[in-house]
Amino acid sequence: xxxxxxxxxxxxxxxxxxxxxxxxxxxxxxxxxxxxxxxxxxxxxxxxxxxxxxxxxxxxxxxxxxxxxxxxxxxxxxxxxxxxxxxxxxxxxxxxxxxxxxxxxxxxxxxxxxxxxxxxxxxxxxxxxxxxxxxxxxxxxxxxxxxxxxxxxxxxxxxxxxxxxxxxxxxxxxxxxxxxxxxxxxxxxxxxxxxxxxxxxxxxxxxxxxxxxxxxxxxxxxxxxxxxxxxxxxxxxxxxxxxxxxxxxxxxxxxxxxxxxxxxxxxxxxxxxxxxxxxxxxxxxxxxxxxxxxxxxxxxxxxxxxxxxxxxxxxxxxxxxxxxxxxxxxxxxxxxxxxxxxxxxxxxxxxxxxxxxxxxxxxxxxxxxxxxxxxxxxxxxxxxxxxxxxxxxxxxxxxxxxxxxxxxxxxxxxxxxxxxxxxxxxxxxxxxxxxxxxxxxxxxxxxxxxxxxxxxxxxxxxxxxxxxxxxxxxxxxxxxxxxxxxxxxxxxxxxxxxxxxxxxxxxxxxxxxxxxxxxxxxxxxxxxxxxxxxxxxxxxxxxxxxxxxxxxxxxxxxxxxxxxxxxxxxxxxxxxxxxxxxxxxxxxxxxx
Amino acid sequence: xxxxxxxxxxxxxxxxxxxxxxxxxxxxxxxxxxxxxxxxxxxxxxxxxxxxxxxxxxxxxxxxxxxxxxxxxxxxxxxxxxxxxxxxxxxxxxxxxxxxxxxxxxxxxxxxxxxxxxxxxxxxxxxxxxxxxxxxxxxxxxxxxxxxxxxxxxxxxxxxxxxxxxxxxxxxxxxxxxxxxxxxxxxxxxxxxxxxxxxxxxxxxxxxxxxxxxxxxxxxxxxxxxxxxxxx
Numbered sequence: 001x002x003x004x005x006x007x008x009x010x011x012x013x014x015x016x017x018x019x020x021x022x023x024x025x026x027x028x029x030x031x032x033x034x035x036x037x038x039x040x041x042x043x044x045x046x047x048x049x050x051x052x053x054x055x056x057x058x059x060x061x062x063x064x065x066x067x068x069x070x071x072x073x074x075x076x077x078x079x080x081x082x083x084x085x086x087x088x089x090x091x092x093x094x095x096x097x098x099x100x101x102x103x104x105x106x107x108x109x110x111x112x113x114x115x116x117x118x119x120x121x122x123x124x125x126x127x128x129x130x131x132x133x134x135x136x137x138x139x140x141x142x143x144x145x146x147x148x149x150x151x152x153x154x155x156x157x158x159x160x161x162x163x164x165x166x167x168x169x170x171x172x173x174x175x176x177x178x179x180x181x182x183x184x185x186x187x188x189x190x191x192x193x194x195x196x197x198x199x200x201x202x203x204x205x206x207x208x209x210x211x212x213x214x215x216x217x218x219x220x221x222x223x224x225x226x227x228x229x230x231x232x233x234x235x236x237x238x239x240x241x242x243x244x245x246x247x248x249x250x251x252x253x254x255x256x257x258x259x260x261x262x263x264x265x266x267x268x269x270x271x272x273x274x275x276x277x278x279x280x281x282x283x284x285x286x287x288x289x290x291x292x293x294x295x296x297x298x299x300x301x302x303x304x305x306x307x308x309x310x311x312x313x314x315x316x317x318x319x320x321x322x323x324x325x326x327x328x329x330x331x332x333x334x335x336x337x338x339x340x341x342x343x344x345x346x347x348x349x350x351x352x353x354x355x356x357x358x359x360x361x362x363x364x365x366x367x368x369x370x371x372x373x374x375x376x377x378x379x380x381x382x383x384x385x386x387x388x389x390x391x392x393x394x395x396x397x398x399x400x401x402x403x404x405x406x407x408x409x410x411x412x413x414x415x416x417x418x419x420x421x422x423x424x425x426x427x428x429x430x431x432x433x434x435x436x437x438x439x440x441x442x443x444x445x446x447x448x449x450x451x452x453x454x455x456x457x458x459x460x461x462x463x464x465x466x467x468x469x470x471x472x473x474x475x476x477x478x479x480x481x482x483x484x485x486x487x488x489x490x491x492x493x494x495x496x497x498x499x500x501x502x503x504x505x506x507x508x509x510x511x512x513x514x515x516x517x518x519x520x521x522x523x524x525x526x527x528x529x530x531x532x533x534x535x536x537x538x539x540x541x542x543x544x545x546x547x548x549x550x551x552x553x554x555x556x557x558x559x560x561x562x563x564x565x566x567x568x569x570x571x572x573x574x575x576x577x578x579x580x581x582x583x584x585x586x587x588x589x590x591x592x
Numbered sequence: 593x594x595x596x597x598x599x600x601x602x603x604x605x606x607x608x609x610x611x612x613x614x615x616x617x618x619x620x621x622x623x624x625x626x627x628x629x630x631x632x633x634x635x636x637x638x639x640x641x642x643x644x645x646x647x648x649x650x651x652x653x654x655x656x657x658x659x660x661x662x663x664x665x666x667x668x669x670x671x672x673x674x675x676x677x678x679x680x681x682x683x684x685x686x687x688x689x690x691x692x693x694x695x696x697x698x699x700x701x702x703x704x705x706x707x708x709x710x711x712x713x714x715x716x717x718x719x720x721x722x723x724x725x726x727x728x729x730x731x732x733x734x735x736x737x738x739x740x741x742x743x744x745x746x747x748x749x750x751x752x753x754x755x756x757x758x759x760x761x762x763x764x765x766x767x768x769x770x771x772x773x774x775x776x777x778x779x780x781x782x783x784x785x786x787x788x789x790x791x792x793x794x795x796x797x798x799x800x801x802x803x804x805x806x807x808x809x810x811x812x813x814x815x816x817x818x819x820x821x822x823x824x
Contacts, residue, residue, distance in 0.1 A: 001712035002704035006690075013692040481688040484649055485702040485755070486677025488670055586641075586650045589684060 007498035024507025032515030040549030051124035054305035089113030109282030113291025224266035227280030480588025500573025504566035681756030746777035
């Protein structure tokens with residue numbers, strides 16, 4: 001009984017304990033606040049990231065395009081949980097703008113060829129486009145994007161007033177073709193003088209692709225939907241942001257090969273604002289039909305976006321998609337199996353089994369990671385190989401007992417996950433896979449912050465240690481006395497351990513309350529700070545956020561923080577407590 | 593009178609760095625039940641050490657202490673601690689009251705040591721009333737809530753005495769109980785101790801350098817340089 005009694009009394013009678021409590025509370029408070037704010041950021045950016053990507057993205061291997069996407073979409077839309085699909089043609093581009101008085105601006109970025117109605121069905125495009133500064137009318141956008149080519153774009157192509165300028169800005173094949181031989185030579189001369197490599201454009205003009213020539217009415221301009229940061233070209237003399245407005249010209253240089261690129265002029269018909277600076281700085285939405293045309297890939301897309309009823313079904317649908325999209329490439333494995341078959345019964349089972357083990361381990365890794373690359377072609381071929389080997393060895397008793405068994409196990413393992421280990425022509429990613437780098441960075445950041453701030457609690461622990469050490473020193477005679485009335489080693493130890501424990505518990509409780517209060521009122525606190533010292537803690541333009549986002553740290557992590565703080569306090573008090581317990585009572589009592 | 597405690601050939605060495613200091617050179621001593629024994633010796637003679645050994649607060653280098661016919665050398669630390677709680681009561685020259693606790697709480701403390709967290713609620717009232725009673729008996733009934741700092745030297749030693757008595761020990765061990773008090777207050781404490789012995793037959797061992805204190809004892813043992821020189 002005396003343990004608790006004495007510990008509580010020591011706790012209350014020594015103001016130093018208050019210092020320890022405050023230290024622990026501050027540590028807990030800071031951790032909770034920072035983690036809450038970071039979680040808030042995380043949530044906020046997840047929501048924004050989410051807005052630009054659909055739940056699932058079906059892509060072909062590599063950056064190849066694929067055709068016949070309409071029938072694919074039909075198939076996908078027939079699946080349960082699928083709400084909508086949208087084709088996309090994505091590509092990288094050099095984006096060039098020539099705002100009057102601001103020189104030439106070139107930015108590396110990307111273009112997304114979309115069908116507006118479908119895009120709105122699969123992503124939150126409609127929302128962030130509405131949030132755009134331009135507040136362009138939805139009707140106008142639909143008009144430009146709807147069928148692909150717009151009325152404005154259908155205007156007869158203007159011949160450039162100055163051929164050379166036009167070339168630099170993005171002379172197109174037809175324009176070049178219209179020139180006479182003399183004009184072409186003059187243009188080449190001008191290009192040479194200006195140090196511009198005309199060769200690429202020239203060659204391109206000569207090697208007109210049949211797809212291109214089939215296009216009846218090539219428009220000079222594509223309507224473009226640009227991120228609002230992309231259109232920011234600078235500031236005027238008063239410091240106001242100057243943006244390219246609707247109707248401005250933006251030129252897209254899209255590489256089609258290592259030494260070839262396509263040039264497309266576009267006109268801005270609207271802005272969008274996704275809230276992701278980088279995305280808004282580098283992205284241009286173009287009508288899918290236009291992109292297909294100028295990339296010379298008619299009726300081909302790079303990906304199909306899939307919107308689900310609930311993202312929780314993503315893995316289920318993905319597995320179904322992978323099963324469905326499997327092409328009949330099984331024969332490929334047949335070629336690999338020959339060397340093995342040639343050996344016939346001489347196949348080394350050990351080697352075979354080890355190989356199988358490796359393959360299984362690899363595939364297990366893929367499954368666990370939920371990687372879109374469920375299995376690559378090699379693995380699939382190997383799988384096929386093993387199946388064939390097993391078949392060839394069916395009569396063999398030994399293979400029946402060992403190799404076949406392993407094979408069966410592996411097959412069952414794969415089937416269990418409804419994923420047939422065969423080659424994929426497509427891979428299917430969730431939006432999280434697509435934005436993995438960013439999500440991981442945020443996650444890692446949060447973990448690192450937690451780890452670093454854990455040291456604040458550790459420091460509080462050291463403070464508790466020194467406080468308790470002082471207590472033990474000043475209570476030497478008390479300890480001697482307690483021993484003389486029968487206090488045991490454990491008893492004396494627990495007095496000081498309890499002291500540390502109480503510091504931890506009270507500190508954690510105060511820290512949690514404080515942390516939650518601060519987290520919930522962080523914007524008000526920021527406002528007060530701003531008024532008092534005139535320093536903006538959180539400039540709203542950096543993150544596009546007008547207030548600090550917070551999200552209550554989940555109960556589990558709050559509990560983890562508190563438990564950590566209490567354990568650290570306990571550990572910190574262990575050393576002084578041990579010292580106290582080991583004290584010789586006779587020594588302790590000897591002197592006044 | 594039967595022998596409650598007997599010490600046989602107690603030797604105690606203190607190690608100070610490389611040298612070993614022998615404080616007691618084979619002390620043998622019997623304490624009978626109800627006896628008031630005074631050990632007299634100059635400071636440094638080893639009398640405090642002897643008292644600590646008798647009260648199982650320290651362990652002898654050689655020799656043994658027999659309590660109620662049973663040897664104590666084989667007892668565990670826990671068992672020795674338990675005996676200190678229930679069989680022995682210590683009073684020290686410097687009182688050693690816990691400064692953070694009131695007089696009443698100081699007296700009740702050994703009671704708390706005695707009972708566990710679960711036993712305490714049942715025994716609390718009893719221990720409390722006994723502590724109050726003891727303090728009233730020594731004339732401190734009005735100072736229960738005072739902290740040691742608010743009490744005079746004599747009052748503090750009376751509180752210490754009460755604390756030693758709270759668990760009704762079989763033996764009271766007093767280490768220069770008046771050494772830090774003026775003679776008049778010391779006299780009152782001595783009177784109290786003697787009265788305790790005569791009225792309730794409390795077994796008492798007191799060590800002191802004060803020859804006058806020995807006058808009231810049943811028996812006086814003189815100790816010099818760690819050995820008993822005379823018994824009376």
